[in-house]
Amino acid sequence: MPPKTKASSKVPNPEPRAAPESPPDTIAQRSQQRFFQTNPIENRRQQVGLSALTPAEKKTYAHVNLIHPAVNRRVPFSNKTEREFWKFVTKEGLPIRRLPRDYAWGKDRSGRDIGTYxxxxxxxxxxxxxxxxxxxxxxxxxxxxxxxxxxxxxxxxxxxxxxxxxxxxxxxxxxxxxxxxxxxxxxxDDVIPIPQNEPEGALAQIAYPDDYAEAVSYLRAVMAADECSPRSLRLTEHVISMNPAHYTVWLFRFKIISVLKLSIPDEITWLNEVALSNLKNYQIWNHRQLLMDHYYPLIEEDTATVRQLARSETQFITKMLESDAKNYHVWSYRQYLVSKLYMWTMSELLSTQNHIEEDVRNNSAWSHRFYLVFSDPTASTPGSGPTEADPRVPAETIDREINYSKEKIDLAPQNQSPWNYVFAVLTKGSRPLSSFKEFAEKFVTALGEEAEEVRSSHALDFLAKLYDEEGDKEKAELCLRRLGEKWDPVREGYWKYRVTLLKSGQSAKE
Structure with missing residues (x-):
């Protein structure tokens, strides 16, 4: 009988492989995957729970969780137990070093958790x-x-x-x-910037843009060191480009120019561009005036240079006024320039007159005309105030300005500028207001009657002063009352105040 063949051993059915995990969407998910890949027993416990583990799995789980305490001597093993423990760890290939399960990735600059990357x-x-x-x-x-x-x-x-x-x-x-x-x-690199020092909990801290805050902190540093250098000059230009209203930086810039004895014409050329980009800025014109005060004594004896300076400044002022004909800062500087460069000329008067012709309500032009006519040192008393009589002013000048005022009042009777102007002209020439009575009364008809008509509230105001000057208090009061009641009710309180002054004997020429 042939020997029995040895029965072949059965090949056990292979355990079904777990479906491959999908790629992680975030870093935190990838960390979790790697943790469970290197800690399969923890993954098993996570899936079925501790009570569902086999005895062998529970033993492995216990050993895994005792590794770190054992390494750090936090578990009081006997020598024999410790040997058996590490023997089992080595046999089963349990990891002594493990990835942390919940790794803290921290946050980025926007506060986003990097684990969500x-x-x-x-x-x-x-x-x-x-x-x-x-x-x-x-x-x-x-x-x-x-x-x-x-x-x-x-x-x-x-x-x-x-x-x-x-x-x-x-x-x-x-x-x-x-x-x-x-x-x-x-x-x-050699400059330590000085940041803005605001007290903690300040009520209204200013949130400066970062680039501006940095530039100003360097500006404080060079100003504290009194560093008048080319790089400090460039820094002032940088700060001005961001904030042309920074008053201190303009003063420091002028100091640098003075100390380094830099070219004033070059600075004015640069300043022109800044001014054209910042029409309403005051500091620009204060800086320009400081430059003129510094530069003029250096060229005072050179008539040709002074004349050229006056011409170039006038051209620039004209360019500025083309953009904003009533710019207060430009007109103020123009008045300063007339006095500084002795520009009491007919061309200056005609230039001013052109602005009035273009806009009869340009009060700045009217004011400049008055300054030109009545502050000219060749035909006025030095130091004479705008509301003071001046015997040096020629009578023909007074007549000319009165007639000019009449002409412009006829164009726009409700325009206050020429009324104020003629009142000041009469005062300068020591002329009584009554000399203007016939002209003013043509704008007021049937005052206080049912058919009352007033073409100019400013004429009515002028007549109130005129009647007061003549001693006719009753008629002066009537003018003021009608202004408050009908012709200028917006300023009713002011007209009532004027009535009070009238009754108390105050002068009409306020």
Whole structure:
């Protein structure tokens, strides 16, 4: 009988493989996957619970969770137990070092949890970290070279500027750290900026833009050191470009120009561009006046240069007034310039008159005309105030200005400017208001009657002063009352106040 063949051993059915996990969407998910891949017994417990584990699995689970306490001597094993414990760990290949289950990735500059990044986003962030580290190493090498007073070439300085810009962009992107253009410029490495010092909990802290806050902090530093240098001048231009209303920076700029004895015409050329971009700015004109006060004594004896300066300034003022014909700061500077450069000329008077012809309500032009006519040192008393009589003013000048006022009043009776002007002209010429009575009364008909008609409330105001001057208090009061009741009720309170002054005997020429 042939020997029985040895029965072949049955091949056990292979355990079904778990479906491959889908790629993680976030870094936190990837960390969880890796944790469970390196801790299968924990993954098993997570899926079925501790009570459903087999005895062998429970033993493995217990050993896994005792590894760290055993390593740190927090479990009082006997020598024999400790040997058996590590023997089992080695036999089963249990991991002594494990990934943390809930790794804290931290937050980025915007407060976003880095764990919510996609793997690609984290890779990009890691590359940026590496690039920043590389740039910082090169940056420190540049600083060490300069500290050792070794020669630094122009190319190396240019490369350092480019490097600092790249570092600033990376720091802003990674950490939200703001590094401005000055901090990126090696020229300013020796300056320690002085930040704005506002008390904690200040009621109304100003949220300056980062680039402006940086520039002003460097400005404070150079001002504290009283550094009048070309780079300080460039810094003032930088600050002015962001905030032309910064009064202090203009004063410091003028000081630098004075100390360095820089070209005033060049500064005026630069200032012209700034002024054209900032029509309503006052500080520009104060700076211009300081420049003139500084420059004029240097050229006072050179008639041709003074004449050229007056011409160029007049041309620029004309250009400014083309953009804003009533700009108060420009007209104020023009008045200063007339006195400074002795521009009491017919061309200046005609130029001013042209502005009135274009807009009869341009009160600034009327004011400038009055200054030109009645402050000319050749035909007026020095120091005579605008509301004071001046015997030096020629009678023909008074007549001319009265007639000019009449002409413009006829064009626009309700325009206050020529009425104020003629009142001041009569005062300058010591002329009684009654000399203007016939003209003023033609704008008021049947005062106080049912058929009352007033073509100019300013004429009625003028007549109130005129009647007061003549001693006719009753008629003067009637004018004021009708102004408050009908012809100018918006200022009713003011007209009642004028009635009070009238009754108390106050002069009509207020």
């Amino acid at each position: 996609s793997p690609d986003e984290l890779e990009q962030r890691t590359l940026k970290h590496a690039k920043l580290t590389s740039l910082q190493i090169q940056h420190r090498q540049f600083l060490k070279k300069r500290e050792k007073q070794l020669e630094v070439t122009t190319e190396e300085i240019a490369a350092e500027k480019t490097r600092r810009k790249a570092m600033a962009a990376l720091k802003r992107d990674l950490y939200g750290e703001i590094t401005g253009s000055l901090a990126q410029d090696p020229e300013w």
